[in-house]
Amino acid sequence: MAVTTEKESEAEVQPMGESPQYFLGDPESQQQLDFTVVSVRQGFIRKVYSILMVQLLITSGFIAGFLFDRDLRLWVRRNALFVLGACILSFCLTLAMVCCDRARRKFPLNFILLFLFTVIESFLVGAVSSFYQAESVLLAAGITVVICFSLTVFAFQTKIDFTGWGPYLFVSTIVLFLFGIAAALLSSILPVMHTLYACLGALLFSVYLIYDTQLIIGGKHKNSISPEEYTFAALTLYIDIINIFLKILVATGKKRD
Template structure:
């Protein structure tokens, strides 16, 4: 027979007995000595990069990029690709500027511009957003070559519609300015890669001006706005240059991102070149 049904207070008295006699806190002279508790875990160590205690992936990247031989090889590879891109673009622009038949062909077949823009945007999105393509050889170099060809065609079409002296002046000024900015970016102790908030602000300004160019082309192409955009482009170049060269910088690219590094520098140089053309047009 169930004891709880036979005596209603039995469970209450049993629970009270257990609580008072078996679960009470024992004293030093009790039969049940205190159970020692485990030692508390050691305090968590700082996981910041400055303390040297970081995740495995970051340790690998840090060790790789802090190695001077790997860093120099990375920089040489990036600048080698960049020089080839710029030389190819200059050749295409020179042909479109000084070869009369090519110049007329570019001006009469404007559909090439739209095809080049579509292919250019697609390849750029693939290189920037798809890491597997950006890091896989030779797919990354093939995409970068297509990107360079389409950009060169677009610049060739622009050059075919402008005066040759203006193009030569813009190329000369861009060369001197880019060289000076690169030297400054490497020599200065000021870290431009730590200015992430300012980078976002400048990107938003460029995007808003690009949208406004459809409704306010005269305002966007004005001399003050062109000078402002050229200054922003110079800031982008310094930022990207420091992230590639590395050193004591807040941000630095992975050594495997040589294609992305060449892409960013090439885009920065072309951006400055286009804004210089706009500035020179205001004085002609």
């Protein structure tokens, strides 16, 4: 049984045998709620970026291995079917984590799937990097670091809300996919199409990085990711960064002889 005053929006509620609770209209209650929400979101952000750092370290290790181990580079060229299988498996793992709530939220399943995806994706990124000169890969990595850091700071500081851009980004992704097919078919006639596709891809995933970062930040933005979705949040940022790196590498890199 609870006792309330006439103005319920400002009343103190005292359930029997429980600690005091307050309506949101009460200043003390609102302050406590705001602090709790902010604390949860900050913990979520720290967890996401910690996971992301581990993912990027794993990927960096694979890239270094493929760049400086000649046997690995030769193995990739002789085992194209294995690389194709890794691509299919990576796609399936991504689909599972995007479409299945249990796969994203249930521990330790979410970490197992994310770890498997990271290892497979790191292998694929390393395989692609093996076709380019080491200097080009390092340059692309440096440019990616600068771009991603700048965009992350921008996403945290700007008053522009990108979280409502989801439908536009989805349509842009489809358009880019179709343009990629056209570029592949016409690359022998118009080599510039391949470079243009890579530049447009880097631009699109740069916007995706801002969009996903603001979803993670939450706060006053229109949309946000639930704190339970920390592995999914890390996955989205990782995919954005990897795609930016690969597009920059394709656009600026020099291939090995």
